[in-house]
Amino acid sequence: MRLVLLGPPGAGKGTQAALLSEKLGIPHISTGDLFRANIGEGTPLGIEAKQYIDAGKLVPTDVTARMVESRLAESDTEQGFLLDGFPRTVEQADILEELLAKQGHKLDGVLNFNVSEDVVVERMLARGRADDNENTIRTRLGVYREETAPLIDHYGDRIINIDAEGSVEEINDRAMTALGRS
Template sequence: MRLLIVGPQGAGKGTQAELLTKAVGIPHVSTGDLFRANISGNTPLGQKVKAIMDAGQLVPDEVTQDMLVDRLAQPDAEVGFLLDGFPRNISQASWLEGVLAERGTPIKCVLLVDAPDEVLRERMTARGRSDDTPESIDRRLAIYHAETSPLIEFYGEKVARIDGVGEIHEVQERIRKAIDALD
């Protein structure tokens, strides 16, 4: 089962991805985790990412894509995976579709976990992180709506819309029902 989870920050994607991957036995492939693992492992890609981030720049798509290709080639991802944090825009999604098509392993379902912006703002503010200022939250939501939301149209019928409002177990139940409906 090859899945993609998308949605704005604060929607609970990471929490839901962890629960789901444990339940269905596929790896949770988070680009943020890939960056951290490569940096802490001092891999050649990790050294490149660290230098870029230390310079205050965004990691180029090619570097992220190299890490992703390497991760998806690992044995535990043969049975499937849940991608989290990639793709974030149409260009990345087109690249990913091409890579997966070459392997004959297309994305089966895109889980769109969403909530109203007011709820997302409340959740992110409640986390108490230093980078969760009202201005930065609004900026991240604006970027999501401008760059990531178009993925919904890109993936079309593969998208399962999940209401991200409610208790963690309620949202997980909605996700599981959406996946069960695929079979």
């Protein structure tokens, strides 16, 4: 099963990805983890990405896409994967479609974790991180809406909406049911 996970910061994508990965027997591929691994290992892509990060800039789509392409070529993804953090834009979604087509695959679905802004703010404030205050959280949510709303339209009938409010177990049950794996 080849899935993309969408949802705002604080929607619980990482938590759900870990559970789904275990239950479905496919790897969770987070772009954040990919960046950390490539930078930590000093790969050419990691060195390139680090230059942007150190300058306070976003890592360009082509660098991120090459990291994702390299990761999707690994043998543990043959039965599928959960992609978290890529694509973030319609341009990246098109790149992903091309990468998968080269491998003779396509996405099976896009899990969209829906959660209200107030719940996100509450969850993120509860984490107690220094950079999590209500203003910065709401700004990040605004950026997410601007970048991701077009993705939801782009994926159309491949979107699988999941109510991401409630307990971790309830949300996971909803996701597994939506995937026909309950």
